Amino acid sequence: MTRKLLIIGLHIASLFFILRSRLKSLTLMSQTTHSIIMVPPTDFCFNHETAQDNEFQQTPDSPHYLVKENALEEFNVMVNQLRDHHVEVLLLNKHHGEPEMPDAVFPNNWFCTRPDGTIDLFPMKTPNRQVEVRPQALEKLLTHNGYQVKQINDHRDSNGAFLEGTGAMIFDHRHNKTFAAISERCDAELLAKYSALRDYETVSFNSASSNDTPFYHTNVMMSIGEQFAVICLDSIKAPKQRAHVEEQLKQSQKEIIDISFEQAEKHFCANLIQLRNQKNEPLIVLSESAYNAFTKEQKQKLEAHGKLVPCDIHTIESVGGGSARCMIAENFLPKQ
Missing domain, CATH: 1.20.5 (Single alpha-helices involved in coiled-coils or other helix-helix interfaces)
Incomplete structure (x- = not known):
């Protein structure tokens, strides 16, 4: 018995x-999703507050109204392109009475979503970006489109330190790793705390441009897809840190596509994102500038991981100092 x-x-x-x-x-x-949130550049202009540590913003020659007009046209064309490729694009529009938000077109910095129904809110550095954080409007948009929002975690009580979402943190979701370059917008302590909360391993490092200025966001020098990583390895100047990042990517069986300073800084070649559309087809969304700057060999490597979808967003790139990945916030929430 x-x-x-x-x-x-x-x-x-x-x-x-x-x-x-x-x-x-x-x-x-x-690692990928078919549903994304984008925010129209209703108030788009050169942001003097963020220019303090974003060396890639360029002061426009055109008048303000024309810059905004061009940005809106680029945005609308990009949204239509993505929808034509069977990506669900949810638009978080500005409502009457809300303050000016010159960088609202880059929503991935203030929130991220998870498949357990959680939304995380992050502390933004500049005051005119802090007002972009609109959890009620975001929740309303998502629930209206049939997604479950079970909990909103607000990480903004950070004692003056900042951690700007998936601009600061590059997630390798399938291997539970967070890659991040320490900067004014990526506090080392907040990074470690948030990664531990998600039960992710932190892979942090220092990364600087060809001018020896820290990259304001990690996603300007690095991106991660299901089976690849685009990265400017030269920007990680400490040999031990660079070797550690390479080793971590290789352990996760990522094909490393190494890009130059010029490709990262002038053309935003690292600022791309892999999606899987509603037909489960892999796509890689990037700017037209990035597409044209990749070498033939680099394009062939990328195309092995998904159809390339280049978008003409030259006004948003030059004036805003961000590119295609910055414009896309992934929606991983479950359906109701």
């Missing part, structure tokens, strides 16, 4: 382990 009970107990334990493993696999985060 004791032997039979022992065998039954072992079977129950085995079944429990299998069930737990399956439940865990169901909650694993995909």
Whole structure:
């Protein structure tokens, strides 16, 4: 009898382990999504507050109204392109009475979503970007489109330190890693705390441009897809840090596509994002400038991981100092 009970107990334990493993696999985060949130550049202009540490913003020659007009046209064309490629694009529009938000077109910095129904809000550095954080409007948009919002976690009480979302942090979701370049917008302590909260390993490093200025966001020098990583390795000037980042990417079996300073700084070649559309087809969204700046060999490597979707966003890139990835906030929330 004791032997039979022992065998039954072992079977129950085995079944429990299998069930737990399956439940865990169901909650694993995909690297890509078919649904994204974008914000129209209603107030778009040169942002003097962010220019303090974003060396890639260029003062426009055109009058303000024309800059905004061009940005809106580029945005609308990009949205239509993505929808034509069967990506769900949810638009978070500005409402009457809300303050001026010159950089609202870059929403990935103030929130991210998770498949458990969670939305995380992040502390932004400049006052005119802090007003972009509109959780009620975001929740309303998402629930209206059939997504579950179970909890909103507000990480903004940060004692003057900043962690600007998926601009600061590059996630390798399938391997539970957070890659991040420390900067004024990526505080090392907040980074470690948030990564630990998600149970992700932190891979932090220092990265600087060809002018020896820290990259304001990690996603200007690095991006990660399902099986590839685009990165400006030369910008990680400490040999031990660079070797560590390479090793971590290789451990995750990522094909490394190394880009030059010029490709990163002048053409935003690292500021791209891999999606999977509603047909489960892989896409890689990038700017037209980035597409033209990749070498033939680099394009071939990228095309092995998804169809390239180049978007003409030259006004947004030059005046805003950000590119295609910055304009896209992924929606990983579950359906209601």
